[in-house]
Amino acid sequence: MSSKAVIGEDRAVGNRRPAWGDMTLYLGAVGIVIAFSLVCLFFGRNFLTLRNIQNIVTQSSIIAVIAIGSSLVILTGGIDLSVGSVVGLVGMFAGALLKSGVPLWAACISALGVGALTGLVNGYLVSVGKVPSFIVTLGIMQIARGLALLTTLGKPISRFPDGLGLIMNAKVAGDMPTSVLYVFSLYFLMMFVMSLTRFGRHVYAFGGNPNAARLSGVRVRRVEMAVYVLSGLFAAAGGIMLLSRLSYADPNAGGGYEMHAIAAAVIGGISLSGGRGRIGNTLVGALILGSLTCGLQILNVPTYCQTIVTGVVIIAAVYADKAGERRAE
Amino acid sequence: MKKSSSIAIAFAVVLGLGAGLAQAGAPKRNSDIRIGFAGMTLNNEFHITLANGAKAKARELGVNIDVQAGDQHASAAAQLVIIENFLSNAVDGLIIVPSASEGLETALRKSKEQGVPVVNADTLINRDVAASAGLPNIPFYGTNNFEGAKLAGQFVAGKFPKGTKTAILTGIEGHQNAADRRNGFIEGAGDAIQVVAEQTANWEVDQGYTAAQNIISANPDLELVFASNDNMGIGALRAIQEAGLKDRIGIVGFDAVSEALNLVESGEFLCTVAQFPSKMGEIAVENLVKAIKGEPYADYVDTGCRVITKDNVQEHKDYLSQYVD
Incomplete structure (x- = not known):
């Protein structure tokens, strides 16, 4: 029992990246905001307004929530490519339920159930089946997309009761979009879980060195499976948020979201080799991506160039993060 | 230093906002x-x-x-x-x-x-x-996609005898445009066509290719393909060429993308439908x-549609070239 605690503590310390990596991330984020503010000012447009900040958080919120799950999976050294399709599947599933008269709360809980179930399948095949996570989740990505299309034979669903839209489009505490509330409470919760609970320490321990974790008594299968289930749950939450935001269920929704979520995690410094990185920084990563989209669109930069800039920022973020390692060599 | 500059920025932003609001009331x-x-x-x-x-x-x-x-x-x-x-x-x-x-x-x-x-x-x-x-x-x-496809159907009706064995490649199931184009073509062509096969190829070239391969092997006496967009028609053309049936099966496309215009010019497409x-x-x-x-x-x-055949394809190309950046 005590040995478990020890290795957990050890790893929890190990996940504390040099302050330098965090600093480059935060400075980068602030730098992007200042740069956009100045350039926008020059062209007579407004970037740093309350409305734009609300827009950026709302527009990033869905990817930010999905990216919590993606980060957890990456921390164990795996990858979850199925989350985008799960967003589509969950939207169609909940949408079809709502249309057939199921109350909103029941539809949402069933939707979370669908997400957890896909996560369970992923987790079982990865942890017990020993199939590489890339392959398992690639397969589930296809299956979930197929199921989403099958729900209504490819037809989108629209015109939902007003209650659905309120989840995302209502305001709390005056003028704050509800998305702000969801994002910050989920991130605070998971930051707490990852740094102060045994589960969190075990995730880091397993990601850092699976064999050592197993030998020191971490129930590795259970930890790994739980991480995929959580990833499915966060993807489902993202799916419900998207459904509410658009009041529209599209079987192709969420296409490519897995890549945006992975991008948010790696910009935030979560190491793809597992065991290293802080969940809170994933939120910074997601907000950087959101600010880029918003800023570039306000500046009317052509769509093609926007994707190039995003690609450059992803690489630049990780490049800057690795500066410490390069120096050590 | 850093702090003062960020305050300056915030100040400037507020000023900019004020200027924006001041303009709002004036006539445009x-x-x-x-x-x-x-x-x-x-x-x-x-x-x-x-x-x-x-x-x-x-x-x-x-x-x-x-x-x-x-x-x-x-x-x-x-x-x-x-x-x-x-x-x-x-x-x-x-x-x-x-x-x-x-x-x-x-x-x-x-x-x-x-x-x-x-x-x-x-x-x-x-x-x-x-x-x-x-x-x-x-x-x-x-x-109006229905009317556009109807024009293509009428063109076919004017060129082919009754009961021409026809295959239709449709767009994505559930897209209104897909349904309108299919229905418009069938109405325009009337009894000039006999639809022997109908398959969705989801607007894509590769799916048009495989769908056409399957349709040709099931219906060796096929005479005409209506592709609800040019992409699927381009795929179908490849399948038809491979089967060596280029001279017997005609292709009608829709959208008038530049590749389709070239194919109309070379006679490999019978016609396509241009929107503007x-x-x-x-x-x-x-x-x-x-x-x-x-x-x-x-x-x-x-905004109207127009059937593009060998006769007017050059004219349409000239029109399009005005809008290339």
């Missing part, structure tokens, strides 16, 4: 007007031409236009983001080419809340969805500017 001159063009995509010729038509008209009228489109085809979520960003930067009006005809309820609701006029080009926004968003009368400038995307863009800008100024504007303009 063209040079003060800024239009947001929210496109479906800018990944294909058709939509690029549409956007370029809008830009050309904006230049002519001296109004400003921002053109943005999602990096993914048909993403309602990406289009909502674009429209939100337009609205928060106080555009005076919006042109929407919807990525999905039912997908923009939230975006329309936000435009309505802000009182920004919206016009709709190319793909019709679902009327019920628009009504639930509180905008039941969004002006529409685009093509640049005209949609021009008319949308023209009417939106009127709406912004409070002048009367058109609620609906059918």
